[in-house]
Amino acid sequence: GGHRLVPDAEFVTFTPGDRVAHVSNPAFDAATFEVWGALAGGGVLVVADRDVLLSPARMRAFLAEQRITVMFLTVTLFNQLVDFAPDAFRHLRVLLFGGEKQDVRRLERLFGERPPTQVVNGYGPTENTTFSTTHAVTPQDITAGMIPLGHPLPRSTAYALDESGKPVPPGGTGELYVGGDGLAHGYLGAPEMTAAAFVPDPFATEPGQRLYRT
Known part of the structure; x- marks a missing residue:
């Protein structure tokens, strides 16, 4: 199942130049995406301390200082960061979010700043690790007021x-x-x-x- 998530994935491509943030609890299935995405792609896995996750200011500094290019966040953490540090994502190449329904207003604020090159909605219960479907978010989605779940991953x-x-x-x-x-x-x-x-x-x-x- 790992191949559908990393090397065969169509929603993101990992490269040796990527620095992937490891912000998920190891017991959370999103950690498999972070760890194997970085390692299988030849990139660097950068572990974030717990105090970084709890502070938007520290998270903004972490992303900039560690030159993070790929990151997954739960919707709750994403919303908190957008509310207090909307420019924190400006250095990212790919930002993925998931875990619950997204608030379009938060995405509108993100796109109003300096958004990552690619913003992806990743949907999937733990029973089908890690993502079942993905969708690359566009300004048109925000205008429509609805973010689709997208299409299934390969296989x-x-x-x-x-x-x-x-x-x-x-x-x-x-x-x-x-x-x-x-x-x-x-x-x-x-x-x-x-x-x-x-x-x-x-x-x-x-x-x-x-x-x-x-």
Whole structure:
């Protein structure tokens, strides 16, 4: 599953010149993106201390002094930084955010300053590490007032299905099911919970493939 996240990813390309911020708790699946993105791409992984994460001023200084080029932030941390230090991202090449729905007003403020070259919305539950879908944010998205979840990563799937398991039409309401190489085996020691959340993939081309009900 790591290949879909790093070398085969279409939403970001890591290079030997990149300096990737490691701001995620190691227990958080976003850490896999930071660590393997930097190492597999031949770049440098720069670890941020906890006191840096809790201070917008220190985070701004950290990003500038360490010449960070790629970073992922949860929406909560991103919003805090935009509110108190909106110019902090000016040196970044790629900024990714995720974990919850984004406030378009914060993105509008970011784009009004000196935004990174690429701003990406990364969506994905831990059960399908790390991202299931991604979308490169544009000024047009901000004008429309909605940031799409985007498209599945390579060797990944995403379907919006109705209660009978059929795809919903464009604009319809349904539940998002995700799958692919990043999918977990299930919940340790919880077979009933696993069976309820991880279901057979009705669109699979190979036997045994499953989807996660988000």
